[in-house]
Amino acid sequence: MAHDFHPSILREYDIRGVFGETLSADDARAVGRSFGSVVRSRGGSRVAVGYDGRISSPVLEHALVEGITASGVDVVRIGLGPSPMLYFAATPAAGALTPEVQGGIHVTGSHNPANHNGFKMVLEGAPFFGGDIEYLGRIACEGQWASGRGSVQNADIAGAYVDCLLGALEGIDQVALDRLSIGWDAGNGAAGPVIEALTARLPGRHALLHTSVDGHFPNHHPDPTIEANLADLRAAVVARRLDFGLAFDGDGDRIGAVDGKGRVVWADQLLAVYAQDLLHDQPNSTIIADVKASSTLFERIAALGGVPLMWKTGHSPIKSKMKETGAPLAGEMSGHVFFADKYFGYDDALYAAVRLIAATIRIGQSLATLRDAMPEMVATPELRFAVPRERKVAAVSEVLAALKAEGRQVNDTDGVRVDTPDGWWLLRSSNTEDVLVVRAEARDAGGLDRLMAEVDARLKSVGLSRPD
Template identity: 80%
Template sequence: MTAHRFHPSILREYDIRGVFGETLSADDARAVGRSFGSVVRSRGGARVAVGCDGRISTPVLEHALVEGLTASGVDVVRIGLGPSPMLYFAATPGSGGLAPEVQGGVQVTGSHNPANHNGFKMVLEGAAFFGSDIVDLGRIAEEGAWTSGNGRVEDADVSAAYVDCLIGVLDGIGLDVLQGLAIGWDAGNGAAGPLIKALTARLPGRHVLLHTSVDGHFPNHHPDPTVEANLTDLRHAVAAGSLDFGLAFDGDGDRIGAVDGRGRVLWADQLLAIYAEEVLRERPKSTIIADVKASSTLFARIAELGGTPLMWKTGHSPIKSKMKETLAPLAGEMSGHMFFADRYFGYDDALYAAVRLIAATVRLGKSVTQMRDAMPEMVTTPELRFAVPRERKATAVAEVLQNLRTDGAEVNDTDGVRVDTADGWWLLRSSNTEDVLVVRAESADQGGLDRLMAEVDTRLAAVGIRRPA
């Protein structure tokens, strides 16, 4: 293997992702290993942790990845099946995992995507590996500019240490106060299932577990808890068991979803508002970050609680980087990724977020349902995504932005265009991972939302784009 060219669609902004057997193969995995291993060695590293999810194609890809890493001269520590956050835990200095003995990590995972998708998430030296880093992997592979060697392979089990770390969130609360709680957990047949079983076995209270067996076919529902239809089983369990609230997880355990005791969805910005209240009690005036798709009511709530709200770009890697820059203790995005640097390590971990929600109900002295009751009712669209040609998606947003500025509109261009009007706000942005444009809007009532969407369609039509009905 002297050089390798990846399918142009799989080198994404935040990870490497494709359809196994179509755009992603074992040869790609081997080349990822060779290229990432070469980068690790160029930075003075020598060992990498490798974890994996439970998809059908994962064993083939994990094997080839390890072959590529060792062929680059890097030693590999296999941590086996588990959620992506467990891999981050293993590779993060000071976590109690494997660092600094390992300098980086790779998770083989298709995340929340369909069963025939798969890919790789990477960290290096305790930081996200994304953007230009991933572009550089493509260049290294295409040039065959790989280091060579004979790395060794060993196995390690970090699951017990990881669960210990999660349980540590509850230090100072006293586990006995959890005795009266009843919580539903839907693992969605994803990689977090065994860890959820281990975690809940150590928590007082009543825990109803759904779909914790790992099954790469995802036989019960699609593994994305940010899609309301995928929460049906959890809602039924909450209602049938008179549970206080329910928690749901994606295929690799870094996205969280939730419903309250009445079965109402708590969207990610609503969860973030709960987390912010707890964090700001102990860390007043802190910066709290949310992505551009979050509700205006969240940013207002953060300010009301005495925090400093910061709107930032969508994507787990940009959010992590901005947290480090601003020393923010908390961040989140509408995709269900929650990031805690408060008593944690700054990466997105849905299991940690789940335990923090349990802790928040105790520390704030309010049930999840009571906290949901107190939130303002807004009328919002779901995330509306529609395909556009790759060469057109970014230029279309730029053209809409220029027209808005010409018209004197109030525009935030942090990530695409977010426009505030008397009716509320609307957002148009280009996806970093797919050839689609994304629209979202929010208003206090349906009439206002209809007017916002009419403006969106008018602005798109002005640049020659029609949004599907």
């Protein structure tokens, strides 16, 4: 029997909707049956399944497993945990599961509101996105499913995962580790239990915040890219005189940070620290950042002897570009950081946290000192505003065409990014929602005002306006 998904839930990078409205257990069952059919068509027979701490996740996970096994594919259930632990299970090089699995699905709403949920997928060690997700929709719509009776088994891989995370500290000075004091805010997300297990084995002093898993997110929303969500961590760092603080989103693949002075260290600033550490041992390496990152990051990578590469926003495009170029490090302004030098190339905020500890010790400077040395820029946050679906992509194309007709130098890697004497501005269409995204950065407030005035004029020229 065929199944039609709500048209809004098949996104570019994952499948995501509002539980009870656009997303149901029947959808989860259809996702599992379709994914299992793809696995079988490629000669696979076994996948891993995990889920986050949202209230709806156990129900969706149960239905998902039913769908996968109905396609004749075996399932290894790894239980509650962060998305990177599922990636770890589904990565043959990690050796977490024997025999190996060919893919994996994590039930997660990521950083979204509590009533949202969805599925992140990997297959044969690569992200499953874009056309792959469209194909799942077609399989379900046509009912072209494989059939069979797959088996189900449970596996506890949390211990092996923590062991692997701790491997990032190999060769690090023990005395320096003992002196560190770090705050960890799990935001009541799925990473909490792993953080507890990890910090129990780490030297130094650790202050844990909101590590109990609670799908209602009672303390604050689990998105560390929004400054208001870092208030508890900032207060703890300052009050307890910690060296720095770390924050995580609902499924543990986005990292946020606060230095010892209580200042937010944004994702592109963190990437500059990681780059400084990595390029010391691997000069001339390509390092990737998305189009929303600061120009100072790309300049810093080049100054350190690296090769900066600006690429499309989205964890799946970034991972694919890393494989294409052999880049050992990449990151996004959304807090996704990817290491492929001594790790597996997927976004893991817990691993990024341990690498930050290692980086500050190897560099020999505190995170606050490293932050002090960075240029002070004035920037907008990521400004998102709704537009009609039929205008979303067309508006950006029209702005791009006008700029090129004027002879302006434009980077069109992902939307429109324009450099000016004041700084730069970006206009792009979201791949997951009917919104346009604007961001701008300048040396001073006056420059930022001029950049935003140009953005507003460009929007007006294509019949749109940005709300205050």
